[in-house]
Amino acid sequence: MNFTLTEEQELLRQTVRDFAENEVAPKAAEMDEKEEYDWTLWDKMAEMGLTGIPFPEEYGGAGMDNLSYAIAVEELSRVCASTGVLISAHTSLCSWPIYAFGTEEQKRKYLVPLAEGKKIGALGLTEPSAGSDAGAVKLSAVRDGDEYVLNGTKIFITNGGRADVYVVVARTDPDMSKKHRGTTAFIVEKGTPGFTFGKKEHKMGIRASYTYELVFDNCRIPKENMLGKEGEGFKIAMATLDGGRIGIAAQALGIAQGAFEQALAYSKVREQFGRPICANQGIAWMLADMATRIEAARLLVYQAAFLKDNKLPYGKESAMAKLYASEVAMWVTTKAVQIHGGYGYTREYPVERMMRDAKITEIYEGTSEVQRIVIANYLLK
Amino acid sequence: MKVVVLTKQTFDTEAKITLDAQGKINPEGVSLIMNPYDEFAVEEALRIKEKTKGEVTVVSMGGPKAQDVLRQALAMGADRAVLITPELEEMDEYTTATILAKAVSRMEYDLILGGWRAIDDGSAQVAGRVAEILGLPVVNMVIKLEIAGGKVLATREIEGGSEVVEVPLPVVITAQKGLNEPRYPTMKGIMQAKKKPMEKLALSDLGLTAEEVAPKVRALKYFLPSPRAQGKIVPGEPAEAAAALVRLLREEAKVI
Numbered sequence: 001m002n003f004t005l006t007e008e009q010e011l012l013r014q015t016v017r018d019f020a021e022n023e024v025a026p027k028a029a030e031m032d033e034k035e036e037y038d039w040t041l042w043d044k045m046a047e048m049g050l051t052g053i054p055f056p057e058e059y060g061g062a063g064m065d066n067l068s069y070a071i072a073v074e075e076l077s078r079v080c081a082s083t084g085v086l087i088s089a090h091t092s093l094c095s096w097p098i099y100a101f102g103t104e105e106q107k108r109k110y111l112v113p114l115a116e117g118k119k120i121g122a123l124g125l126t127e128p129s130a131g132s133d134a135g136a137v138k139l140s141a142v143r144d145g146d147e148y149v150l151n152g153t154k155i156f157i158t159n160g161g162r163a164d165v166y167v168v169v170a171r172t173d174p175d176m177s178k179k180h181r182g183t184t185a186f187i188v189e190k191g192t193p194g195f196t197f198g199k200k201e202h203k204m205g206i207r208a209s210y211t212y213e214l215v216f217d218n219c220r221i222p223k224e225n226m227l228g229k230e231g232e233g234f235k236i237a238m239a240t241l242d243g244g245r246i247g248i249a250a251q252a253l254g255i256a257q258g259a260f261e262q263a264l265a266y267s268k269v270r271e272q273f274g275r276p277i278c279a280n281q282g283i284a285w286m287l288a289d290m291a292t293r294i295e296a297a298r299l300l301v302y303q304a305a306f307l308k309d310n311k312l313p314y315g316k317e318s319a320m321a322k323l324y325a326s327e328v329a330m331w332v333t334t335k336a337v338q339i340h341g342g343y344g345y346t347r348e349y350p351v352e353r354m355m356r357d358a359k360i361t362e363i364y365e366g367t368s369e370v371q372r373i374v375i376a377n378y379l380l381k
Numbered sequence: 382m383k384v385v386v387l388t389k390q391t392f393d394t395e396a397k398i399t400l401d402a403q404g405k406i407n408p409e410g411v412s413l414i415m416n417p418y419d420e421f422a423v424e425e426a427l428r429i430k431e432k433t434k435g436e437v438t439v440v441s442m443g444g445p446k447a448q449d450v451l452r453q454a455l456a457m458g459a460d461r462a463v464l465i466t467p468e469l470e471e472m473d474e475y476t477t478a479t480i481l482a483k484a485v486s487r488m489e490y491d492l493i494l495g496g497w498r499a500i501d502d503g504s505a506q507v508a509g510r511v512a513e514i515l516g517l518p519v520v521n522m523v524i525k526l527e528i529a530g531g532k533v534l535a536t537r538e539i540e541g542g543s544e545v546v547e548v549p550l551p552v553v554i555t556a557q558k559g560l561n562e563p564r565y566p567t568m569k570g571i572m573q574a575k576k577k578p579m580e581k582l583a584l585s586d587l588g589l590t591a592e593e594v595a596p597k598v599r600a601l602k603y604f605l606p607s608p609r610a611q612g613k614i615v616p617g618e619p620a621e622a623a624a625a626l627v628r629l630l631r632e633e634a635k636v637i
Contacts, residue, residue, distance in 0.1 A: 062567075064572060
């Protein structure tokens, strides 16, 4: 076994950390407060090649591995979870299914500008009555000549409104009893007539990440925009989420790491009863537990990425990584606020934002309960 | 144009300095970075390269860890790197400059760039000494650089203002903050860095012996600054407190 990162991975971590600390961190609190993202950051990330890390150079990517991608999401999330999920949803949920299931033509047309950061991507899967039960999507796609006509809505769509390209899972077989087998994935461009944005969600955390309702009203898309085959929608969505979980696990890991570092630094300077609070065993042990759980989460996340890079099965491990890292993020950020005491509850310090941001990692791209179902299914099959 | 950049790996600016049992600076657990002034030099070299279709060689002296700095420069866009690992116990600026000058003398160059000082020992000597050994002019603390017709127009910081000097190539120029804003390496740049040549040299490869580069200056002792004393709050009504403060500044602190 080898636990050391390659020179490239180390340099990538240092580079993304420098960028995150110098460019992203100073804006994180304000972007959260205003629920607005500063898109000049996207342009800078595109220039650096952070918008297409795990894709081959011929498709506009950086030609790096999934572990590098996980490290980048971790480092961005360490200072700003909204930036972490922006890159994660763009890369894992939109660019990746096009890379994995798209035709050569679709890859040229969509993956290249996505990887180059000229376009932003999103995935449209969740519906009001199809959350964890993703096979129950109702949004209909009816074939009409060389086109499909989409009708229905998607909700809670990360990067919604701002993204240019959407992978949308729709029902092509109106027979609901066919469940997930009646679903098909499509690529839909922003601006297509009949495709509009509904309500913007106002969220507890990752407030600088845009979450929108997608509305399809007789939206006609060419049949060339079907991703994979008819009836493969659910399969594509599940494969996409397997990889997406590595991204969210990395995001959770980054949030936990960031909160831990804040708490560690604060515990050394905050004095009570004439000495720094870290001199109290109660605080010191909390820090020890935080660091240990983070390290365990990191190993799970990196292992899942390693398995994917080595073309080994990673579905179970990515679910474990996502489950564990998100629960560690919630636990660590709660302790980080605790260590900060009353100050931690105010917006003067970043830990309250990190605690709010952490919660979503236990919910989106499969709740912790769904992760346990996924893991159990692997164990019991 | 062929540009050579001298770079040094230093402690991170936020590193906490401690001394080991022998009273030397303890490098354990300290994160290392490219000397920030050298980063300006690398960036300037890359800009010159992009304008003149030139070539950039980065040179550093140090142990295997120093490769990180060179890789960073290669990832930013430098073309090749040279690492010299002299494996000497004691070194001073004479040692470093003699070795670097010897290494650079084997290369083709029109311009040599470096940071005006390293943020660790801050001696600000090495680039100047290299220039002296190579018989080149040197312009220090440059904040703007223009090159045309075999000449360099350099704007440098002087006390209370700036000075513009003209100097013929080849020349040694040292970078000051303000010269430029260094770029971040791109992901593609990071991937390409590994494929770029990195030459590793020992002292003997340069035809030098330990005696020839033996230091002229020896550090006798390192000590940390005494911890800052606690501040004092002067209590009382504003007018009285101000009077008390003035008295304390005059009589106790003796600063006014």
